[in-house]
């Protein structure tokens with residue numbers, strides 16, 4: 001079953017809601033769901049709530065009502081991404097590694113550089129995206145803790161993004177031929193499921209994500225907007241490099257909506273030069289500078305969609321209305337401020353995961369489960 005997303009029906013969007021219903025109705029399956037940061041600040045729009053409404057607690061209740069066995073947060077995966085990505089960045093800086101390092105959590109961006117810049121495949125971070133990292137941890141650490149066969153676990157992701165469906169199927173991101181994530185639905189598809197189930201979304205009570213993969217920090221929430229991934233990485237890298245507490249965690253110089261931005265952050269003796277681009281046309285300019293040897297950045301964050309994931313192709317339609325995107329972004333930063341912990345490495349369940357299972361960031365086991373490689377693709 002397909003839903004047309006293009007006026008001429010030349011492009012269609014695959015609708016995975018039937019697959020999710022089938023899994024929820026299969027008593028032999030333990031069905032886990034994870035939800036990306038940008039979904040919680042947009043899904044309310046499908047139920048006549050104003051743009052910029054944060055409905056995290058209602059969203060979790062709605063998923064519990066649909067019958068998922070465990071409701072986890074992709075934000076936990078984002079905190080884990082920062083543990084690995086900040087370690088990788090520090091390692092490259094301190095050991096003369098290839099710079100700038102590029103973020104790698106946006107699959108549309110990954111596909112773009114594989115096709116368009118196959119000579120630069122050694123510069124993106126090797127980190128898998130937060131949704132894939134969380135899926136990998138569900139099917140290993142969580143399965144072990146629950147004494148379950150990973151084959152009996154189904155991981156469903158709710159994403160603001162159409163490209164995340166293709167990402168989940170990438171052979172480089174699967175393990176032993178099993179997907180880390182089995183089914184991806186968009187924010188709009190979750191809205192459809194809730195409407196099919198006649199859920200009164202606005203009237204739902206608030207509830208919390210499930211332990212042990214539901215705890216997250218403010219750093220992970222800001223993954224949902226342009227500049228957020230690199231800001232989260234800087235919060236952790238600062239404390240790891242200086243061994244000092246970072247008192248002011250808001251890096252205003254990394255925020256905003258300009259298509260290409262530049263920010264400098266002083267970390268001890270290091271002046272970290274950061275580039276940020278959203279939209280692939282802007283990304284191309286930064287990549288061409290790297291090819292030409294004129295780039296002066298140490299790290300670059302790139303997101304394909306305008307505004308980052310808050311403006312993703314799976315979100316409630318905004319028809320290019322930047323006021324809606326700005327309200328979603330304001331909600332993301334509010335959700336960050338609402339959190340008691342705002343640095344990924346402070347997440348107690350992330351610490352527990354390393355203590356009990358992964359060892360250290362960038363350990364052999366972490367590499368096996370949480371890192372990937374890129375494949376040159378034909379230029380199109």
Ligand code: SF4
Nearest residue numbers: 106108161305309312
């Ligand atoms: Fe998906 Fe767009 Fe976010 Fe990239 S920026 S991960 S394409 S929603």
